[in-house]
Structure formats: structure tokens, C-alpha cells
Amino acid sequence: MKLTIHGAARTVTGSMYLLEVNGRKILFECGFFQGKRKESHERNRFFPFVPSEIHCMLLSHTHIDHSGNIPNLVHQGFEGTIFCNHATRDLTSLMLEDSAHIQESDAAFINKRNQREGRKDEPLAEPLYTLREAQAAVRHFMSVGYDRAFDIMEGVTVTFHDAGHILGSSEIVFDLREGARRLRLVFSGDIGRGKSDLLRDPTPFEDVDVLILESTYGGRTHEPQETANDRLCAILNRALERKGKVIIPAFSVGRTQQLVHALHELTEKHSLARIPIYVDSPLSINATEIFRLHPECFNAATNEKLRNHENPFGLQTLTYIRSADESKALNDHPESCIIISASGMCEAGRVRHHLRNNIDDPKNTILMAGFCAPNTLGRALIEGQSHVNIHGEKHVVRAHVEVMDAFSAHADRNELLGLVERSTGPMRQILLTHGQLDQAEALAKSLQVKHPDSKILIPDLHESVEL
């Protein structure tokens, strides 16, 4: 039995793992690698294995760094089934179509620019995959609920458990049998913080022999989640005293719904004045509809609300905006308002227009509430840069920039350690992935103290491990 780490090795992006057992190959995760343009293109275009040789695939959750390259896998010859949780299937179908759309329009933009500037020698830019290819990939999905063991081939039984990270996110448990050998391999996927207002706590791992654990924040602690709403409220009330607008860049799946839910609670409690709130992102609207369809994925309190036909993702003062014209009309909105828009890292989408129009007014506030990778506009704002570039124009940052990480969808160092503490089994090998090297090393140190008999590894890209 062999495991090869083909992505998210000593970094957070491009998750991809190849498991070989009983002479067959199983892939879990097939994420987009996101980085500098040329490297990303190469890494995403060429697989380090032959897609047609993969027997089947498993997917832990919908985020694009875990699912984004599936259409390419299918297009290049993969014929098997892709297993995931029901909500993950629904959300991923949306995400992949959206991703195809972004790639098609990016390629069209580049080709148009090259033509306009007379760059005849530039090769024609092509999208990594098209909308049609994304739709073809979704036909390979087969969804399974949490906690149901199912056989994917001889000698491999799989169970998904709730990882509490986003809607439908799963830990994947593999019960492997090869000859007389029996082994339980657990892949954590991305792990949530626990104590969420919406989601359940991550499930502790049971009887684990080999654990693959994410380490995004293996060396850091977040602000406490319990006081997240109070902190959000304080930031918003300060912003509203200045009578400006509040722009919140947010991921369409997960963060947006979490923020809307928090605003709902604060408005109900009268901690926040009733001011207009806009969610300006078509993908967020579609994703929110899917959230409503899956009460089984939420914690007891939210499940109850959804069953009683209450709407935790809507309130009287909130408007969901689909059309581009309505989005543009927000520029002339005369009063204070809150605009939640994608993308979370401010690299694409309508939020860039809102930032461009509001960044140079000191009355306004930009609230950064999510992770932003290096070299993104979001990261520049978090780092407090005084000038930023948006759509090729230089802007002075005069708006107030507020940063909070309490809404993070990832467990921090103590929360990861707590989860492993509540887990059982010999854990003779622990592989730390999905984290920058410094974060993985910090987590390895803490884990080794508690598990002196475990072999803790931080695998490098394409490294193989015998299980």
C-alpha cells in the first residue's frame, strides 16, 4: 500500500493524493494549484499520472483548491466514479461551472488584449477547461451521506465523517485490506474550528493507523470564535458612525453565508442598526440556495431553524444582487450600507469594482475576514499597504481597513491539537500537509511531544510513503 502526495505539500494549494492498493489506483482530491500564472498553468494542465489508470476518486469538500481540476481529469481520460457527500456534490457542480466561466473569460480577455496590442507571436490563450467539460465532469459524481461505510473496490471501504469546515466537508476514512494486512488510513480534509454558529464540530478520528492531517494554521491561534459576532458588531458600528459604506470581500461558499448569519443574529438582537445589506455575487446566491437544501449538514440549532422555515440566510434589510446593472447601481447608493461580495482574496469578481469605487474615501471601511494568499490584492490590504493596484490603476488606500480572523473556516493550532487529543488509535504515522512549511513544522513539534511513538512526516511534493 503506497500513498503519493501530488499537491498541497508544504503549501496550502493544489490538494491531490494517489493511493495504491491491491494493484489499483485511487485518487483523492483533485484541486487547482493557485500561484504564479505560468507555474499554475503547467501544474494544472499536466497530471503526474495517467488519468485513465485511476480506478475512482474521492472528494472531501467543494473548495476549488480541492476540486478545481476535476474537469481536466475527466477530459484527459478518467472514467471512474467520484464519491463525495451530497452537499459537496451540489456545491461542486456550481463551483466548477463558475470556474470554467472565469477561465473562458480570462482566456478571451488575454487574446483580445494581445490582438489589440498587435502581439502576433503570443500563443492563443486557452481555458484549462470549458463550461461543457465542467458539466461533463459532474456526471461522474455519486454522493453518499455522512457516517455510511461503502465499498469502492475490493479491499477498500470508505466512510465520510463531518469535518465542520464548510457545508458538506468530510474527513475520509479508508479501511484497507491487502492480503492479510488491515490498515485504517484517515484523511482529515480541511478541518473546521468547532463551536460554529452553523456547522457541527469536526468528528474525532477513531482507531487510526495512519493520519493525514491538514496544517494550514499549525503554528497560529485565531481570535476566539465565541466573541466573533461581538467583534464584527463593534467594527460595523464604528464604521457606521463615520456614515460610510462597508465593503466585505468574502468567499461565495461558506464565508458569505456565515457573515449573513452573523448579521442576521446581530440585527435580531438590535445590536446592529437596520441598515441595507447587499450580497453582490451570483455564485453566493446560488450557493445559499444549496445551503437551504441541506439541513442535515448543519448543527442542531440551525437545522431546527431551517425545519421551522426560518431563514438564517436572509433578513428584511438584506438584498441578494444577481444582475450586473444592479451591482453597478450600488456605486450611487447615497447612504451607509454593507456590501458583501466575492472574491474573498479580491483577485477577481465584482468586489474589485466596489473596492475601486470606495477605497479612496476615509468614511468607508474595508473588512477583511478571510485568508488571503501572498501576492493578492486582499493580502496587500491586510498588510496595510498605502497604495494598491486595481484593474491596472493605482489607488491610495484612504478607507479604514479592518482585519479579523475569528470567522476562519480552519482550525488553529490548539483546535487541531485538541481534535487529535480526542482521537484514538496508534497513529504510527502522521503526515502533515496543506500548510506552509513553518506552520507544518510548528504543528509537528507540538504533536511529537504528545505522540512520541508516532513517525511525523511533512512530505515533499510527489513524495511517496509506504503505509
Ligand SMILES: [Zn+2]
Ligand atoms: Zn477548504
